Amino acid sequence: xxxxxxxxxxxxxxxxxxxxxxxxxxxxxxxxxxxxxxxxxxxxxxxxxxxxxxxxxxxxxxxxxxxxxxxxxxxxxxxxxxxxxxxxxxxxxxxxxxxxxxxxxxxxxxxxxxxxxxxxxxxxxxxxxxxxxxxxxxxxxxxxxxxxxxxxxxxxxxxxxxxxxxxxxxxxxxxxxxxxxxxxxxxxxxxxxxxxxxxxxxxxxxxxxxxxxxxxxxxxxxxxxxxxxxxxxxxxxxxxxxxxxxxxxxxxxxxxxxxxxxxxxxxxxx
Numbered sequence: 001x002x003x004x005x006x007x008x009x010x011x012x013x014x015x016x017x018x019x020x021x022x023x024x025x026x027x028x029x030x031x032x033x034x035x036x037x038x039x040x041x042x043x044x045x046x047x048x049x050x051x052x053x054x055x056x057x058x059x060x061x062x063x064x065x066x067x068x069x070x071x072x073x074x075x076x077x078x079x080x081x082x083x084x085x086x087x088x089x090x091x092x093x094x095x096x097x098x099x100x101x102x103x104x105x106x107x108x109x110x111x112x113x114x115x116x117x118x119x120x121x122x123x124x125x126x127x128x129x130x131x132x133x134x135x136x137x138x139x140x141x142x143x144x145x146x147x148x149x150x151x152x153x154x155x156x157x158x159x160x161x162x163x164x165x166x167x168x169x170x171x172x173x174x175x176x177x178x179x180x181x182x183x184x185x186x187x188x189x190x191x192x193x194x195x196x197x198x199x200x201x202x203x204x205x206x207x208x209x210x211x212x213x214x215x216x217x218x219x220x221x222x223x224x225x226x227x228x229x230x231x232x233x234x235x236x237x238x239x240x241x242x243x244x245x246x247x248x249x250x251x252x253x254x255x256x257x258x259x260x261x262x263x264x265x266x267x268x269x270x
Contacts, residue, residue, distance in 0.1 A: 002073045004058060004134070004167030005210035010079055011055045012211075017081045017102060018062065022049050027095040029088060033108060034074060037094075038117040041069060045096070057130050057166035062096075067119040069096075070126070074112030080105050131165045134203050139165055141197030148196070151188040157258045158188035159199075168203060170260045172210065174238045176202040183269040184262050209234065237263045 002010070026042045048064035055061070060079075062069040071079070084103040088095070094106035094115055106115065118124040132138035147164055148155075158164060159173045168176070177184050179202040182195055191199075213234060236246050238261075241254030245265040254263045 002058065002077070003169035003172055004055075005172070005207055005213075007058050007060060007073065007167075008055055008211050009214050010073070011053055011060055014060075014079060014081065014104065015053045017100070018050050018053050018098065018104065020050065022047065022099040023064070023096055024099050025095075025097040027097065027103075029093050029095075033093060033111050034072075034114045035116065037115050040067065040117040040119075041115060044117075045069060056127055057133075057162060058169075059127065061118065065120065067117055067122075070114070070116040070118050070124055071106065072114045074108055074110060074114065076110045077106065077108035077113035080107065129163055131161075131163050134165050134167055134207055139200060139203070141193060141200040144196040144200055145191075145193040148188040148191065153188055154184060154257060155182055155186050155188045155191055155199075156184035156262060159203075160258070160260075165203070167207075170262075171235070171238050172203070172206055174263055175236060176206045178237045178264060178269060179206060181269055183266075184257055184264050186270075237265065239263070 023045050024047075026045050028037060028042055031037055044066045045064060048066065050062055050064060052063040053060065054063060054068075058072060060071045062071070073079070081102050082105050084095070084097050084101055086103075086105075088105070089107070091109040092105050092107050093111070096104040096106075098104065106113070116124060116126070118127075132143070144164075148158055151158055153161075156173050156177060159168050159177070160170065174184065176199065180195065180199040182191060182199060237252055240252050241263045242251055244250065245252055245268060248265065248267050250265060250267045252263050253266050254261065256262065
């Protein structure tokens with residue numbers, strides 16, 4: 001599933017093509033993805049100038065005067081900028097046709113993504129209870145420490161809970177815990193304030209580097225221009241179970257935690 005860096009990379013790729021452009025037409029080749037596509041998408045978006053292209057957690061918001069189109073890429077979705085007359089493929093479900101002669105095409109083979117509507121001045125139910133953005137000033141070691149008190153869940157599960165912090169999915173939780181030297185199975189409530197400070201810094205550094213590298217290509221992800229992300233080449237632990245730790249040389253351990261693949265170094269992470 002595309003995580004925060006992949007969604008932010010998509011946003012940055014779309015921004016120069018969409019901002020200040022006008023949506024000429026909305027082409028819906030089906031009425032639903034994960035959920036039904038609201039009628040406002042086809043009724044209110046055509047003719048509207050795009051006022052902004054934002055990200056909240058793993059959601060993209062295309063802002064217009066009457067409201068925002070809210071998109072999630074799901075497991076295998078992608079947004080690409082294509083010529084508006086390019087024939088659609090089997091899994092090309094939505095086109096937002098721009099006044100530039102281009103279209104933003106939403107492709108989703110598994111249809112776990114979504115295209116929803118957020119009226120102006122309102123916050124969609126999917127966004128109301130989300131935690132802070134990990135690259136914001138609100139996200140600090142002190143915040144994590146206070147939020148984690150009396151929590152018995154593992155630190156990895158805690159870090160992936162979108163109510164605590166948004167956008168840290170499985171890949172980046174594994175990577176940041178390695179860089180912070182924290183074992184993923186350790187109870188969140190048993191991590192010190194000092195170690196949470198290191199973790200918050202690791203989250204910021206790893207996500208920033210992943211965005212600079214264009215995200216991680218593991219299966220389906222690519223940029224809006226079709227090019228792959230390259231952060232996979234920089235992964236220290238994820239997907240490397242049994243290989244030597246790049247820090248100490250000990251074979252990396254692996255297991256499933258919270259039903260997600262987890263890899264760590266038993267020597268470097270405590």
